[in-house]
Amino acid sequence: MKPVYIINGFLESGKTEFICYTLDQPYFQIKGRTLLLVCEEGENEYEEKLLKKSRTDIEYIEEEEDFNPPHLIELEKKYKPERIIIEYNGMWNFKNIKLPFHWTVEQQITTIDASTFPMYYTNMKSLLAEMLRKSEMIIFNRCDDVVEELSNYKRNVKAINQKADIIFEDAQGEINQIFEDDLPYSLDAPIIELDNEGYGIWYLDSLDNLDRYIGKTIQFVAMVLKPEEFPKNYFVPGRMAMTCCAEDMAFLGFACEYDKADKLRDKQWVKVTAKVAKEYFADYGGEGPVLKAVSVEQTKEPKERIISFT
16 A cells, blocks of 8 residues: 555645755654645745655646646556645645545644635635645644634634644744633633543633633642742642643642632632632732632642642
């Protein structure tokens, strides 16, 4: 069987850039040759230096009728590749694609220019849907000016393909934004109860999207930390977290105002119910999340004392 990688998307969606990047990565290197079939020429071209380095032969297929099993087999015989990459034409209906029987699709990836996505989604939805339906990964690039719309874009794509990994990228690289739909708790709940996973996500999301939580009531199990420099009636309820490896540990928590904070002990385990506010706090060096305790109750140490982001 011959492994095939299909990269599809509309013109100028970033297909060529993605393939060039992938061919240049050590993890994608092989001893044999790679056949690259280009069905659509955009502004970016493949450099001879990269093709030579990656042992890649390139063939252009300009007409959809020429993309057929007999012709593809001829190209396979000509180049004898170990694998095949197809940069498919976004204007060719993907449901009509036909490959030789012994070609096996190892991975299908769709690239999307986020700045033009609404136009294509509105006017060419059927073509777009056929691209997305079997893609394992969907990459939205050029997201810099449409960050506020990305949650909607994700919902649009998930309606077509629920299993695909969806990645958003801007000029700085991948956007690690947590969307409201991805939260493991409901923001509309009277009390947002945070388990181990929920606490870690809430902590990270609060740093980037604090406005979501202002005025909300949260509840979680935490260890008490009482920094000496903190003002009276404040402490930090939080959790130890392993962000990468056992050597990379950090205490994650925000300042909490509590009128009986002086009664608490360092490393004591408590269940905290508190409202979230945004206030200036000297230890932050500016505004940030400050919790207003509704209740703080002593509780048992949890089975999993350390939460993980690995």
